[in-house]
Amino acid sequence: MLKGISRTLGTAALAGVMLSSGFAMAANEPGKALAAKIGVPWPAVIAHRGASFNAPEETIPSYTLARELGADYLEMDIQRTKDGVLIALHDDTLERTTNIAEVYPNRVKDPLSTFTLEEIKRLDAGSWFNKAHPDRARASYAGLKILTLDEVIDIAEGGKNKPGLYIETKVPAQFPGIEEDLKKKLEQRGWLSQRPAAEKGHVNVAHMPGRVILQTFEKPSLELLQKAMPNTPKILLLWLGDGSIQAASDKTFKDSGAKDKASFYATQQVKSKEEFAAWMDWAKAHGAIGTGPASALKNGGDQSYMDLVQPWMNKMAHDRGLIIHPYTVDDAVDFKAISQRGVDGFFTNRASELLKFYGRPSKESMDSILKRIGY
Numbered sequence: 026m027l028k029g030i031s032r033t034l035g036t037a038a039l040a041g042v043m044l045s046s047g048f049a050m051a052a053n054e055p056g057k058a059l060a061a062k063i064g065v066p067w068p069a070v071i072a073h074r075g076a077s078f079n080a081p082e083e084t085i086p087s088y089t090l091a092r093e094l095g096a097d098y099l100e101m102d103i104q105r106t107k108d109g110v111l112i113a114l115h116d117d118t119l120e121r122t123t124n125i126a127e128v129y130p131n132r133v134k135d136p137l138s139t140f141t142l143e144e145i146k147r148l149d150a151g152s153w154f155n156k157a158h159p160d161r162a163r164a165s166y167a168g169l170k171i172l173t174l175d176e177v178i179d180i181a182e183g184g185k186n187k188p189g190l191y192i193e194t195k196v197p198a199q200f201p202g203i204e205e206d207l208k209k210k211l212e213q214r215g216w217l218s219q220r221p222a223a224e225k226g227h228v229n230v231a232h233m234p235g236r237v238i239l240q241t242f243e244k245p246s247l248e249l250l251q252k253a254m255p256n257t258p259k260i261l262l263l264w265l266g267d268g269s270i271q272a273a274s275d276k277t278f279k280d281s282g283a284k285d286k287a288s289f290y291a292t293q294q295v296k297s298k299e300e301f302a303a304w305m306d307w308a309k310a311h312g313a314i315g316t317g318p319a320s321a322l323k324n325g326g327d328q329s330y331m332d333l334v335q336p337w338m339n340k341m342a343h344d345r346g347l348i349i350h351p352y353t354v355d356d357a358v359d360f361k362a363i364s365q366r367g368v369d370g371f372f373t374n375r376a377s378e379l380l381k382f383y384g385r386p387s388k389e390s391m392d393s394i395l396k397r398i399g400y
Protein backbone atom coordinates (compact mmCIF):
# COMPACT_ATOMS: atom_id res chain seq x y z
CA MET A 26 0.00 0.00 0.00
CA LEU A 27 1.27 3.46 -0.85
CA LYS A 28 0.25 5.72 1.96
CA GLY A 29 -1.04 9.20 1.20
CA ILE A 30 -1.06 8.83 -2.56
CA SER A 31 -3.08 5.62 -2.47
CA ARG A 32 -5.80 7.35 -0.52
CA THR A 33 -6.19 10.16 -2.98
CA LEU A 34 -5.51 8.56 -6.38
CA GLY A 35 -7.19 5.70 -8.17
CA THR A 36 -5.20 2.63 -9.25
CA ALA A 37 -4.75 3.79 -12.86
CA ALA A 38 -3.60 7.24 -11.79
CA LEU A 39 -1.25 5.70 -9.23
CA ALA A 40 0.30 3.41 -11.85
CA GLY A 41 0.77 6.49 -14.04
CA VAL A 42 2.60 8.34 -11.26
CA MET A 43 4.83 5.35 -10.62
CA LEU A 44 5.60 4.81 -14.31
CA SER A 45 6.52 8.44 -14.80
CA SER A 46 8.80 8.17 -11.77
CA GLY A 47 10.72 5.20 -13.19
CA PHE A 48 8.99 2.54 -11.10
CA ALA A 49 6.91 0.28 -13.31
CA MET A 50 4.31 -1.89 -11.59
CA ALA A 51 4.08 -5.30 -13.23
CA ALA A 52 0.62 -6.74 -13.77
CA ASN A 53 1.27 -9.43 -11.18
CA GLU A 54 3.51 -8.51 -8.26
CA PRO A 55 3.73 -11.56 -5.96
CA GLY A 56 5.44 -9.57 -3.23
CA LYS A 57 2.69 -6.93 -3.22
CA ALA A 58 0.02 -9.48 -2.32
CA LEU A 59 2.29 -11.07 0.30
CA ALA A 60 3.08 -7.70 1.87
CA ALA A 61 -0.62 -6.82 2.02
CA LYS A 62 -1.36 -10.12 3.74
CA ILE A 63 1.33 -9.52 6.38
CA GLY A 64 0.43 -5.84 6.83
CA VAL A 65 3.71 -4.40 5.56
CA PRO A 66 3.81 -1.37 3.20
CA TRP A 67 4.64 -2.15 -0.43
CA PRO A 68 6.99 -1.15 -1.88
CA ALA A 69 8.76 -0.26 1.36
CA VAL A 70 11.11 2.67 1.91
CA ILE A 71 13.42 1.64 4.76
CA ALA A 72 15.57 4.53 5.97
CA HIS A 73 18.84 2.73 6.66
CA ARG A 74 20.29 4.23 9.88
CA GLY A 75 17.85 7.08 9.16
CA ALA A 76 18.42 9.50 6.28
CA SER A 77 22.08 8.69 6.75
CA PHE A 78 23.37 10.06 3.44
CA ASN A 79 22.41 13.54 4.63
CA ALA A 80 22.98 13.41 8.39
CA PRO A 81 25.14 11.37 10.79
CA GLU A 82 23.79 7.82 10.97
CA GLU A 83 21.44 6.80 13.82
CA THR A 84 21.24 10.32 15.33
CA ILE A 85 18.36 12.75 15.93
CA PRO A 86 18.64 14.62 12.59
CA SER A 87 19.10 11.42 10.62
CA TYR A 88 15.94 9.78 12.01
CA THR A 89 13.88 12.97 12.17
CA LEU A 90 14.74 13.82 8.56
CA ALA A 91 13.73 10.29 7.46
CA ARG A 92 10.42 10.63 9.30
CA GLU A 93 9.68 14.06 7.83
CA LEU A 94 10.61 12.97 4.29
CA GLY A 95 8.00 10.21 4.50
CA ALA A 96 10.04 7.00 4.89
CA ASP A 97 8.03 3.95 5.88
CA TYR A 98 10.56 2.65 8.39
CA LEU A 99 13.38 3.94 10.59
CA GLU A 100 16.08 1.26 10.43
CA MET A 101 18.45 0.78 13.36
CA ASP A 102 21.07 -1.60 14.76
CA ILE A 103 20.50 -2.42 18.41
CA GLN A 104 23.23 -3.15 20.95
CA ARG A 105 23.35 -2.96 24.78
CA THR A 106 25.47 -0.85 27.12
CA LYS A 107 27.37 -2.27 30.08
CA ASP A 108 24.56 -1.05 32.35
CA GLY A 109 21.88 -2.74 30.26
CA VAL A 110 20.46 0.05 28.09
CA LEU A 111 19.49 -0.68 24.47
CA ILE A 112 21.09 1.79 22.08
CA ALA A 113 21.17 2.35 18.32
CA LEU A 114 24.65 1.87 16.86
CA HIS A 115 25.96 -0.04 13.85
CA ASP A 116 29.61 -0.79 14.64
CA ASP A 117 30.50 -2.79 17.72
CA THR A 118 33.23 -0.27 18.54
CA LEU A 119 32.99 3.51 18.79
CA GLU A 120 36.00 4.25 16.63
CA ARG A 121 34.46 5.15 13.26
CA THR A 122 31.53 7.32 14.28
CA THR A 123 32.63 9.11 17.46
CA ASN A 124 35.49 11.14 18.93
CA ILE A 125 36.43 8.31 21.30
CA ALA A 126 40.13 8.81 20.46
CA GLU A 127 39.93 12.18 22.22
CA VAL A 128 37.66 11.22 25.10
CA TYR A 129 38.86 7.70 25.98
CA PRO A 130 42.21 7.30 24.12
CA ASN A 131 42.96 3.98 25.81
CA ARG A 132 39.59 2.43 24.92
CA VAL A 133 39.37 3.16 21.20
CA LYS A 134 39.00 -0.46 20.12
CA ASP A 135 36.99 -1.66 23.12
CA PRO A 136 33.59 -3.14 22.37
CA LEU A 137 30.55 -0.99 22.91
CA SER A 138 29.36 -3.48 25.52
CA THR A 139 32.12 -2.31 27.92
CA PHE A 140 30.78 1.28 28.11
CA THR A 141 27.99 2.59 30.32
CA LEU A 142 25.31 4.82 28.85
CA GLU A 143 26.70 7.79 30.75
CA GLU A 144 30.13 7.19 29.19
CA ILE A 145 28.67 6.81 25.71
CA LYS A 146 26.64 9.99 26.05
CA ARG A 147 29.87 11.98 26.52
CA LEU A 148 30.90 11.19 22.94
CA ASP A 149 30.37 13.34 19.84
CA ALA A 150 28.66 11.19 17.19
CA GLY A 151 28.31 13.93 14.58
CA SER A 152 31.67 15.55 13.85
CA TRP A 153 33.05 12.46 12.04
CA PHE A 154 30.33 12.98 9.40
CA ASN A 155 31.36 16.58 8.77
CA LYS A 156 34.95 15.49 8.24
CA ALA A 157 34.01 12.52 6.02
CA HIS A 158 31.42 14.43 3.97
CA PRO A 159 32.32 18.14 3.81
CA ASP A 160 29.78 18.61 1.01
CA ARG A 161 26.95 17.53 3.36
CA ALA A 162 28.42 18.91 6.61
CA ARG A 163 26.46 21.16 8.97
CA ALA A 164 27.95 22.92 11.98
CA SER A 165 24.91 21.78 13.98
CA TYR A 166 25.90 18.12 13.55
CA ALA A 167 28.92 18.57 15.81
CA GLY A 168 28.23 17.16 19.26
CA LEU A 169 25.31 14.89 18.33
CA LYS A 170 24.75 12.00 20.74
CA ILE A 171 24.34 8.27 20.28
CA LEU A 172 20.66 7.46 20.86
CA THR A 173 18.93 4.94 23.07
CA LEU A 174 16.18 2.82 21.53
CA ASP A 175 13.74 4.83 23.66
CA GLU A 176 14.95 8.02 21.98
CA VAL A 177 14.55 6.54 18.49
CA ILE A 178 11.01 5.47 19.41
CA ASP A 179 10.33 9.03 20.63
CA ILE A 180 11.32 10.26 17.15
CA ALA A 181 9.13 7.67 15.40
CA GLU A 182 6.18 8.78 17.53
CA GLY A 183 6.96 12.49 17.49
CA GLY A 184 5.71 13.80 14.11
CA LYS A 185 2.61 13.68 11.93
CA ASN A 186 4.16 10.91 9.84
CA LYS A 187 4.11 7.67 11.82
CA PRO A 188 6.85 5.40 10.44
CA GLY A 189 7.49 1.87 11.64
CA LEU A 190 10.63 0.51 13.32
CA TYR A 191 12.95 -1.89 11.47
CA ILE A 192 15.24 -3.24 14.18
CA GLU A 193 18.37 -5.35 13.74
CA THR A 194 19.96 -7.30 16.56
CA LYS A 195 23.59 -6.42 15.83
CA VAL A 196 26.33 -8.85 16.91
CA PRO A 197 23.73 -10.56 19.13
CA ALA A 198 26.21 -13.16 20.40
CA GLN A 199 27.85 -10.31 22.38
CA PHE A 200 24.53 -9.55 24.09
CA PRO A 201 22.92 -12.67 25.53
CA GLY A 202 19.24 -12.03 26.24
CA ILE A 203 18.98 -8.96 24.00
CA GLU A 204 15.98 -10.41 22.18
CA GLU A 205 14.03 -10.57 25.47
CA ASP A 206 15.22 -7.07 26.42
CA LEU A 207 13.94 -5.82 23.09
CA LYS A 208 10.59 -7.46 23.64
CA LYS A 209 10.28 -5.81 27.07
CA LYS A 210 11.10 -2.37 25.69
CA LEU A 211 8.73 -2.66 22.72
CA GLU A 212 5.98 -3.93 24.99
CA GLN A 213 6.57 -1.14 27.50
CA ARG A 214 6.40 1.44 24.72
CA GLY A 215 3.20 -0.06 23.29
CA TRP A 216 4.71 -1.18 19.98
CA LEU A 217 3.70 -4.83 20.26
CA SER A 218 0.01 -4.00 20.06
CA GLN A 219 -2.22 -1.82 17.89
CA ARG A 220 -1.13 1.81 17.69
CA PRO A 221 -3.21 4.87 16.78
CA ALA A 222 -3.68 5.81 13.12
CA ALA A 223 -1.84 8.77 11.64
CA GLU A 224 -3.82 11.74 10.36
CA LYS A 225 -5.04 11.31 6.79
CA GLY A 226 -2.35 11.91 4.17
CA HIS A 227 0.55 10.97 6.45
CA VAL A 228 2.72 7.86 6.75
CA ASN A 229 0.69 5.35 8.71
CA VAL A 230 3.00 2.34 9.06
CA ALA A 231 2.99 2.42 12.89
CA HIS A 232 -0.74 1.62 12.69
CA MET A 233 -0.20 -1.44 10.47
CA PRO A 234 0.46 -5.01 11.68
CA GLY A 235 4.00 -4.65 10.29
CA ARG A 236 4.71 -1.62 12.53
CA VAL A 237 7.84 -3.38 13.81
CA ILE A 238 10.05 -5.60 11.66
CA LEU A 239 12.85 -7.47 13.40
CA GLN A 240 15.95 -8.35 11.38
CA THR A 241 19.11 -10.32 11.92
CA PHE A 242 21.94 -12.03 10.04
CA GLU A 243 22.20 -14.62 12.82
CA LYS A 244 20.06 -17.75 12.79
CA PRO A 245 20.20 -18.20 16.62
CA SER A 246 18.98 -14.63 17.08
CA LEU A 247 16.10 -15.18 14.65
CA GLU A 248 15.07 -18.21 16.69
CA LEU A 249 15.19 -16.18 19.92
CA LEU A 250 13.27 -13.29 18.35
CA GLN A 251 10.63 -15.74 17.17
CA LYS A 252 10.36 -17.19 20.67
CA ALA A 253 10.11 -13.76 22.30
CA MET A 254 7.84 -12.07 19.72
CA PRO A 255 6.13 -14.76 17.63
CA ASN A 256 3.61 -12.33 16.14
CA THR A 257 6.08 -9.64 15.06
CA PRO A 258 7.34 -9.86 11.45
CA LYS A 259 10.94 -10.95 11.03
CA ILE A 260 13.49 -10.75 8.21
CA LEU A 261 16.53 -12.98 7.83
CA LEU A 262 19.39 -10.91 6.39
CA LEU A 263 21.42 -12.75 3.76
CA TRP A 264 25.16 -12.83 3.08
CA LEU A 265 27.48 -15.18 1.21
CA GLY A 266 30.25 -17.03 3.06
CA ASP A 267 31.44 -16.41 6.67
CA GLY A 268 28.96 -18.89 8.14
CA SER A 269 26.09 -17.63 6.00
CA ILE A 270 24.99 -19.00 2.63
CA GLN A 271 27.74 -21.18 1.21
CA ALA A 272 29.63 -19.70 -1.76
CA ALA A 273 30.71 -21.65 -4.85
CA SER A 274 34.33 -20.72 -4.19
CA ASP A 275 36.17 -20.33 -0.89
CA LYS A 276 38.62 -17.85 -2.41
CA THR A 277 39.17 -14.81 -0.19
CA PHE A 278 39.38 -11.18 -1.30
CA LYS A 279 43.12 -11.29 -0.62
CA ASP A 280 43.64 -14.35 -2.84
CA SER A 281 41.34 -13.12 -5.58
CA GLY A 282 43.51 -10.30 -6.95
CA ALA A 283 40.35 -8.17 -7.33
CA LYS A 284 40.97 -4.40 -7.34
CA ASP A 285 38.45 -3.69 -4.61
CA LYS A 286 35.95 -5.54 -2.45
CA ALA A 287 32.97 -4.68 -4.65
CA SER A 288 34.68 -6.28 -7.68
CA PHE A 289 35.48 -9.35 -5.58
CA TYR A 290 31.95 -9.66 -4.21
CA ALA A 291 30.50 -9.28 -7.73
CA THR A 292 32.25 -12.50 -8.75
CA GLN A 293 30.89 -14.47 -5.79
CA GLN A 294 28.13 -16.96 -6.51
CA VAL A 295 25.92 -19.15 -4.36
CA LYS A 296 27.20 -22.73 -4.24
CA SER A 297 23.97 -24.13 -5.68
CA LYS A 298 20.27 -23.47 -6.08
CA GLU A 299 19.70 -26.16 -3.45
CA GLU A 300 21.88 -24.25 -0.97
CA PHE A 301 19.87 -21.07 -1.54
CA ALA A 302 16.59 -22.97 -1.29
CA ALA A 303 17.70 -24.49 2.02
CA TRP A 304 18.18 -20.98 3.46
CA MET A 305 14.76 -19.88 2.20
CA ASP A 306 13.20 -22.98 3.74
CA TRP A 307 15.00 -22.42 7.03
CA ALA A 308 13.90 -18.78 7.16
CA LYS A 309 10.29 -19.70 6.48
CA ALA A 310 10.31 -22.55 9.01
CA HIS A 311 11.71 -20.28 11.73
CA GLY A 312 9.18 -17.49 11.45
CA ALA A 313 10.66 -15.09 8.89
CA ILE A 314 8.21 -13.23 6.67
CA GLY A 315 10.98 -12.27 4.30
CA THR A 316 14.64 -11.89 3.53
CA GLY A 317 17.10 -8.99 3.41
CA PRO A 318 19.59 -9.91 0.69
CA ALA A 319 22.86 -8.23 -0.21
CA SER A 320 22.93 -6.71 -3.68
CA ALA A 321 25.56 -5.75 -6.27
CA LEU A 322 25.42 -2.11 -7.38
CA LYS A 323 26.10 -0.82 -10.89
CA ASN A 324 28.79 1.60 -9.84
CA GLY A 325 30.35 -0.54 -7.11
CA GLY A 326 31.40 1.19 -3.89
CA ASP A 327 31.44 0.21 -0.23
CA GLN A 328 27.82 -0.94 -0.24
CA SER A 329 28.14 -3.21 -3.28
CA TYR A 330 28.15 -6.87 -2.29
CA MET A 331 27.15 -10.21 -3.81
CA ASP A 332 24.16 -10.35 -6.12
CA LEU A 333 21.60 -12.18 -3.98
CA VAL A 334 18.62 -10.64 -5.79
CA GLN A 335 18.81 -12.61 -9.03
CA PRO A 336 15.36 -13.29 -10.52
CA TRP A 337 15.47 -17.03 -9.70
CA MET A 338 16.34 -16.19 -6.10
CA ASN A 339 13.48 -13.72 -5.80
CA LYS A 340 11.10 -16.26 -7.29
CA MET A 341 12.27 -18.86 -4.78
CA ALA A 342 11.55 -16.44 -1.92
CA HIS A 343 8.16 -15.34 -3.24
CA ASP A 344 7.14 -18.94 -3.97
CA ARG A 345 7.64 -19.63 -0.27
CA GLY A 346 5.64 -16.59 0.76
CA LEU A 347 8.69 -14.51 1.67
CA ILE A 348 9.01 -10.81 0.78
CA ILE A 349 12.38 -9.30 -0.23
CA HIS A 350 14.02 -6.11 1.10
CA PRO A 351 17.58 -5.80 -0.33
CA TYR A 352 20.30 -3.69 1.30
CA THR A 353 21.67 -0.99 0.82
CA VAL A 354 20.67 0.78 -2.37
CA ASP A 355 20.91 4.53 -2.97
CA ASP A 356 20.92 5.23 -6.71
CA ALA A 357 18.06 5.41 -9.22
CA VAL A 358 19.93 3.18 -11.66
CA ASP A 359 19.99 0.40 -9.05
CA PHE A 360 16.45 1.05 -7.79
CA LYS A 361 15.28 0.46 -11.35
CA ALA A 362 17.44 -2.54 -12.25
CA ILE A 363 16.80 -4.39 -8.98
CA SER A 364 13.08 -3.56 -8.93
CA GLN A 365 12.73 -5.13 -12.36
CA ARG A 366 13.96 -8.38 -10.84
CA GLY A 367 11.06 -8.37 -8.39
CA VAL A 368 11.78 -7.02 -4.90
CA ASP A 369 9.45 -5.41 -2.39
CA GLY A 370 11.30 -2.29 -1.24
CA PHE A 371 14.82 -1.30 -0.28
CA PHE A 372 17.03 -0.39 2.63
CA THR A 373 18.40 2.99 1.57
CA ASN A 374 20.54 5.77 3.02
CA ARG A 375 18.77 8.11 0.60
CA ALA A 376 15.09 7.87 1.49
CA SER A 377 14.51 11.09 -0.45
CA GLU A 378 15.69 9.44 -3.70
CA LEU A 379 13.78 6.19 -3.20
CA LEU A 380 10.61 8.13 -2.41
CA LYS A 381 11.07 10.01 -5.71
CA PHE A 382 11.61 6.73 -7.55
CA TYR A 383 8.39 5.32 -6.11
CA GLY A 384 6.49 8.45 -7.15
CA ARG A 385 5.86 9.90 -3.72
CA PRO A 386 8.55 12.57 -3.29
CA SER A 387 8.65 14.79 -0.23
CA LYS A 388 6.98 18.12 -0.90
CA GLU A 389 9.49 19.88 1.35
CA SER A 390 13.19 20.08 0.45
CA MET A 391 15.74 18.39 2.65
CA ASP A 392 17.37 21.69 3.47
CA SER A 393 14.05 23.15 4.56
CA ILE A 394 13.28 20.12 6.76
CA LEU A 395 16.71 20.20 8.37
CA LYS A 396 16.36 23.90 9.14
CA ARG A 397 12.83 23.43 10.47
CA ILE A 398 13.94 20.66 12.85
CA GLY A 399 16.81 22.76 14.15
CA TYR A 400 19.80 21.77 12.00
Ligand code: G3P
Nearest residue numbers: 073102193240317352372
Ligand atom coordinates in the same frame (compact mmCIF):
# COMPACT_ATOMS: atom_id res chain seq x y z
O1 G3P B 1 20.05 -4.31 8.20
C1 G3P B 1 20.15 -4.30 6.81
C2 G3P B 1 21.46 -3.76 6.55
O2 G3P B 1 21.53 -2.69 7.43
C3 G3P B 1 22.51 -4.75 6.85
O3 G3P B 1 23.69 -4.18 6.81
O4 G3P B 1 25.68 -3.72 8.04
O5 G3P B 1 24.20 -1.86 7.40
O6 G3P B 1 23.54 -3.39 9.21
P1 G3P B 1 24.29 -3.24 7.93
Ligand code: CA
Nearest residue numbers: 100101102193
Ligand atom coordinates in the same frame (compact mmCIF):
# COMPACT_ATOMS: atom_id res chain seq x y z
CA1 CA C 1 21.31 -2.82 9.87
